[in-house]
Amino acid sequence: MTNPLEQVLFEVKRTIVGQDVLLERMAVALLADGHLLVEGVPGLAKTLAVKSLAASIAGQFQRIQFTPDLVPADLVGTRVYRQHTGEFQTELGPVFTNLLLADEINRAPAKVQSALLEVMQEHQVTIGRETFPVPEPFLVMATENPIESEGTYPLPEAQVDRFMMKVVVDYPSREEEHAIVDRALRPPEPTQPMLSTDDLVAMRGRAREVYVDPAIVDYAVRLVAATRSPGTAGLGELDRYVTYGASPRASIALVTGARALAFLRGREYALPQDLSELALDVLRHRVVLSYEALADDVDPDTVITRVLGAVRAPDVVLQNR
Missing domain, CATH: 1.10.8.80 (Magnesium chelatase subunit I, C-Terminal domain)
Incomplete structure (x- = not known):
C-alpha cells in the first residue's frame, strides 16, 4: 500500500522546516476524521503549518482569529432581519468550510469556544430552529499559546475532549533554525493543491479497511x-x-x-x-x-x-x- 498523503506532506515541507511530528499528526487527523489542537510558544509556525496543509488540499478554508470580543454568532452565524422583505434570513458563519483554523483559540471566552461543541461533534450547526450541515470533510485545527495568561481563557473540558489529539510543538534544532532563516530571506513559494476533498474522502474509506x-x-x-x-x-x-x-x-x-x-x-x-x-x-x-x-x-x-x-x-x- 502506497502512502496516499506523501505528496501532501512533501508539499507542506517545502514551506515548513522540521515539525515532522506535527505534520504527521495532521495527516492522521485528516484520515481519522478528528480535530487537532496545537500548543506552542509564538513563532514556531503553528499557524503557517495549518495554512500550508489547507492549501495543499483543494477544499474550502477559513481562518478565525479568536479575540476576547468575539460572540458565538461570529462563528456559527445568526438570523438577520431584512427590512425590505419583512423576513428573517440566516447568515451562515465561517465554520461552514472544510478546514477551519481556530487561531489562538484560548483568547476567546468560554461561551464563544462552546459554540464549536455541536459542529465539532455532529458536523452541523443549529441556528434558531433550523439545523445546517457543514461541508464534508470537516476538520477544526486550533492553536493556542501556553505561556501568556493575560487575555486568555482556559478551554472548557467538554470542548477539549472533542479534539482527537493535542500536539505540543517545541523549538527547532540549530540546523532547522538555520534552514528557517535561509528560507525567510527568499520570497515564499505558494503551496500547490495536491489533493481534492473527494480524494480525501476516498482515502478515509481505505483507512477504515x-x-x-x-x-x-x-x-x-x-x-x-x-x-x-x-x-x-x-x-x-x-x-x-x-x-x-x-x-x-x-x-x-x-x-x-x-x-x-x-x-x-x-x-x-x-x-x-x-x-x-x-x-x-x-x-x-x-x-x-x-x-x-x-x-x-x-x-x-x-x-x-x-x-x-x-x-x-x-x-x-x-x-x-
Whole structure:
C-alpha cells in the first residue's frame, strides 16, 4: 500500500522546516476524521503549518482569529432581519468550510469556544430552529499559546475532549533554525493543491479497511482505564495526582488514530506501536490532575508515560496479513 498523503506532506515541507511530528499528526487527523489542537510558544509556525496543509488540499478554508470580543454568532452565524422583505434570513458563519483554523483559540471566552461543541461533534450547526450541515470533510485545527495568561481563557473540558489529539510543538534544532532563516530571506513559494476533498474522502474509506486486532482494542481500553485509576496498573502512588482520567472518546481516538497511522505508513494492519506512539498526543489534554500534582510539579505527560510503561502491550499475531 502506497502512502496516499506523501505528496501532501512533501508539499507542506517545502514551506515548513522540521515539525515532522506535527505534520504527521495532521495527516492522521485528516484520515481519522478528528480535530487537532496545537500548543506552542509564538513563532514556531503553528499557524503557517495549518495554512500550508489547507492549501495543499483543494477544499474550502477559513481562518478565525479568536479575540476576547468575539460572540458565538461570529462563528456559527445568526438570523438577520431584512427590512425590505419583512423576513428573517440566516447568515451562515465561517465554520461552514472544510478546514477551519481556530487561531489562538484560548483568547476567546468560554461561551464563544462552546459554540464549536455541536459542529465539532455532529458536523452541523443549529441556528434558531433550523439545523445546517457543514461541508464534508470537516476538520477544526486550533492553536493556542501556553505561556501568556493575560487575555486568555482556559478551554472548557467538554470542548477539549472533542479534539482527537493535542500536539505540543517545541523549538527547532540549530540546523532547522538555520534552514528557517535561509528560507525567510527568499520570497515564499505558494503551496500547490495536491489533493481534492473527494480524494480525501476516498482515502478515509481505505483507512477504515485497515485491520485492527481485538487485542489492540483491548490495549487501548486498558490504557485509558489506567489513566482513571492508576492503581489498577500497579501505580497506586499516582492516584492522588489524578482527578479525572480520559473518557471513552479517548479509547476510540487511540484505535482510529492507530489505524490511520498504519495506513499512512503503508500497512494494511495496525500494530500496538502505532497506538502507543499516539498515546501522549491523544491523552495529555484529557487527563485532569489535582492541585497536589501541580504542587509536586507532575504534568499529564509524566502520568501517561508511567501508565504506558506499566500497561503491557499485546503480542499481536497477524496471521494471513
